[in-house]
Amino acid sequence: MKNRRVIVTERIAEEGLELLRAELDVDYRDGISRAELLDIIGEYDALIVRSVTKVNEELVSRGTRLKMVGRAGNGIDNIDVDACTRRGIIVANTPDSNTISAAEQTIALLLSSVRHTAEANAFLKGGNWDRKPFRGVELYGKTVGIVGLGRIGSMVATRLRSFGCRIIAYDPYISDERFERFGAEKKNTLEELLREADIITVHTPKNEETYGMIGERELAMCKDGVRVVNCARGGIINEKALVDALRSGKVASAGLDVFDEEPAYNNPLFEFKNVVVTPHLGADTVEAQRRVGVNIAEQVIMGLKGELVPNVVNLPTVLREELETLRPYIDLARAMGSMYYQMEKAPVDRVELGFSGEIANQETGLLTIAFLTGLLSGVMSEKINYVNARIKAEERGIKVFEKKEDKKLKGYVNLITARIFNHEHNLEIAGTLTGGGRPYIVEINGFDTDLYPRGIVVLAENDDRPGVIGPFTTALGEAGINISMMRVSSKDGVNMMAVSVDSNVDDATLARLRSVSGVRKVRVLRFK
Numbered sequence: 001m002k003n004r005r006v007i008v009t010e011r012i013a014e015e016g017l018e019l020l021r022a023e024l025d026v027d028y029r030d031g032i033s034r035a036e037l038l039d040i041i042g043e044y045d046a047l048i049v050r051s052v053t054k055v056n057e058e059l060v061s062r063g064t065r066l067k068m069v070g071r072a073g074n075g076i077d078n079i080d081v082d083a084c085t086r087r088g089i090i091v092a093n094t095p096d097s098n099t100i101s102a103a104e105q106t107i108a109l110l111l112s113s114v115r116h117t118a119e120a121n122a123f124l125k126g127g128n129w130d131r132k133p134f135r136g137v138e139l140y141g142k143t144v145g146i147v148g149l150g151r152i153g154s155m156v157a158t159r160l161r162s163f164g165c166r167i168i169a170y171d172p173y174i175s176d177e178r179f180e181r182f183g184a185e186k187k188n189t190l191e192e193l194l195r196e197a198d199i200i201t202v203h204t205p206k207n208e209e210t211y212g213m214i215g216e217r218e219l220a221m222c223k224d225g226v227r228v229v230n231c232a233r234g235g236i237i238n239e240k241a242l243v244d245a246l247r248s249g250k251v252a253s254a255g256l257d258v259f260d261e262e263p264a265y266n267n268p269l270f271e272f273k274n275v276v277v278t279p280h281l282g283a284d285t286v287e288a289q290r291r292v293g294v295n296i297a298e299q300v301i302m303g304l305k306g307e308l309v310p311n312v313v314n315l316p317t318v319l320r321e322e323l324e325t326l327r328p329y330i331d332l333a334r335a336m337g338s339m340y341y342q343m344e345k346a347p348v349d350r351v352e353l354g355f356s357g358e359i360a361n362q363e364t365g366l367l368t369i370a371f372l373t374g375l376l377s378g379v380m381s382e383k384i385n386y387v388n389a390r391i392k393a394e395e396r397g398i399k400v401f402e403k404k405e406d407k408k409l410k411g412y413v414n415l416i417t418a419r420i421f422n423h424e425h426n427l428e429i430a431g432t433l434t435g436g437g438r439p440y441i442v443e444i445n446g447f448d449t450d451l452y453p454r455g456i457v458v459l460a461e462n463d464d465r466p467g468v469i470g471p472f473t474t475a476l477g478e479a480g481i482n483i484s485m486m487r488v489s490s491k492d493g494v495n496m497m498a499v500s501v502d503s504n505v506d507d508a509t510l511a512r513l514r515s516v517s518g519v520r521k522v523r524v525l526r527f528k
C-alpha cells in the first residue's frame with residue numbers, strides 16, 4: 001500500500017509512526033499550518049490528528065481522496081463527523097487507550113489544587129519558606145460528585161473510593177447497574193449532585209448538551225467552598241461563571257487541564273492562586289501515547305485495506321470479538337443486498353430485514369449497513385461504503401426496518417430475510433450460514449434454493465415440464481461455460497434454476513438461454 005498516503009498533523013508516538021511507515025507513505029507534519037494543510041489535504045488517503053487540528057467541512061471538502069480520519073485519542077469534538085460520514089470517510093478514535101492517564105491526571109489536579117502543591121512548589125523554589133499560606137484539606141470523607149460516569153468518570157470513582165471519599169454521580173444515559181458497579185450513589189438530577197458535593201469533577205463529552213452545563217446558576221447551587229476539576233473539555237464548566245465564583249469564594253479551588261479556547265494564553269483563570277492548570281496533558285503519558293499511536297496506526301492501516309475497523313465512530317460500535325463472529329454474516333448480508341438491482345430495474349421504497357436464530361443476539365445494525373452497501377454499490381456513481389450507506393439510502397428515500405427474533409425460523413439455526421419493496425412488487429430473499437461459516441441464499445421469492453453467492457450465477461425461471469432444463473444446460477455447454485453447481489426448485493408450476501458457472505455469460509449466450517422453449521426469465525448475477 002505504499003501508494004497510499006497518510007498525513008499526521010500532530011505529535012504521535014514513534015511506535016505508531018513506525019507501523020504506519022511499514023505499510024504506507026507517511027507525511028509526518030506535526031504543527032503544520034492550517035493554510036498549508038488546506039492546500040495539500042487533497043493528496044492524502046488518510047489523516048491522523050489529535051485534539052488540535054479542526055477537521056471541519058472546509059478541510060474535509062478539500063480532502064477529495066480521504067478515506068479515513070484517525071483521531072489519536074478519545075474526544076472527537078474537533079471533528080465534524082457528519083461531514084465525514086456524508087462523504088463515506090471513516091472516522092476512528094482510540095477511546096480506551098488514554099483513559100487511565102486522563103483519570104490519573106484528574107486525581108493529580110484534584111490533589112494538587114486542594115493541597116496547594118503547585119503554588120507551594122513555585123514559592124519554595126523562589127527562595128521562600130513558609131507553611132501558613134498552604135494549609136489544605138483532605139479528600140478523606142468528602143463527597144465527590146462525578147458528572148458523566150463513562151470510561152474516565154468510572155476510573156476516577158474507583159480511585160477516589162480508595163481515598164475514603166463518598167462518590168455520587170449524575171449520568172442520565174447509563175444503567176443503575178453501572179452506578180452500583182463503581183460504588184457511586186446515583187443522583188437523578190444534576191442539581192441534586194451539585195447541592196451535595198464537596199468536590200465536583202466533570203467527565204462528559206463536549207457537545208451541545210454539556211457545553212456550559214455548569215454555569216452561574218449551577219455554581220450558585222453548590223456548597224460554599226466547593227472544589228471543581230475539569231479534565232474533560234473546556235467550557236463544560238462555564239469559564240466566566242467559574243472566574244466569578246472563584247472571586248466570590250464560592251469555589252475554593254479548581255484543577256483544570258482543558259480550556260474553552262486552546263492553546264490558552266492569558267486566560268483569566270490563570271490569575272487565581274487556588275487554580276492549578278495544565279496545558280491539556282491528560283493523555284500525555286509515555287504509556288498512553290504509545291497505546292494511542294499504535295492503536296490509531298493499526299486502525300488506519302486496516303481502514304485503507306478495506307477491512308472493518310474496530311473503533312469507527314460513524315458506525316455502530318462492535319467489539320473486536322463480535323466483529324469476528326459477524327464477519328461471515330456481513331459478507332452474506334452484502335451479497336443479499338447486491339442481488340436486488342441485478343434482478344429488478346425498479347427503484348426501492350422500503351427494505352425490511354429480519355434476523356432470526358443465533359444472529360438475533362448480535363449487533364445486527366452492521367448487517368443492515370452491509371446489506372445497504374451491497375444494494376447501492378452497483379448503482380451509484382458515488383463511493384458507497386459502510387460509513388455512508390445508511391445516509392445514502394435515506395437520501396434515496398429508502399425506508400429501512402429491522403426485526404429480530406431469537407427463535408429459529410424455518411428450521412435454520414440462523415436466518416437473514418430481506419423483503420425489498422418497489423411500487424409494483426417485492427423481492428424476498430433469505431440467506432443463512434452453514435456450520436462451517438459458508439453463506440447460502442436459501443430462498444428467492446418463495447423458491448427454495450441453495451445458491452452460493454460467489455462468482456457468477458445464472459438464475460432462470462422456466463415452465464415446470466420435461467424438455468426445458470436439458471436444452472438450457474446444453475446451451476451453456478456449447479458456449480464453453482462450465483457448470484459448477486446447480487439447483488432446481490419448483491413452485492406453482494414454475495421452476496427456478498440457480499446455476500453457478502465458472503466463466504462469464506456473454507450477451508449472445510444470454511440471448512440463446514432466453515430463447516430456449518419454456519424459459520421465462522434469465523438473469524446473470526455477479527457476486528464479489
Ligand SMILES: NC(=O)C1=CN([C@@H]2O[C@H](COP(=O)(O)OP(=O)(O)OC[C@H]3O[C@@H](n4cnc5c(N)ncnc54)[C@H](O)[C@@H]3O)[C@@H](O)[C@H]2O)C=CC1
Nearest residue numbers: 074075102148149150151152171173203204205232282283
Ligand atoms: N484531558 C484530556 O487529555 C482527555 C480528555 N478526555 C475527555 O474526557 C471526557 C470523558 O471521556 P470518556 O470517559 O472516555 O467518555 P465516555 O463516553 O466513556 O463517558 C462519557 C459519559 O458522559 C455521560 N454523559 C453524556 N452526556 C451527559 C450529560 N448531559 N450529563 C451527564 N452525563 C452525560 C455519558 O453517558 C457517558 O457515560 C471527554 O470529554 C473526553 O474528550 C479524554 C481523554 C483525555
Ligand SMILES: O=C(O)C(=O)COP(=O)(O)O
Nearest residue numbers: 050051072073074075283
Ligand atoms: O483524547 C482526548 O480526548 C484528549 O483530550 C487528549 O487530547 P490530545 O490527543 O492529547 O490532544
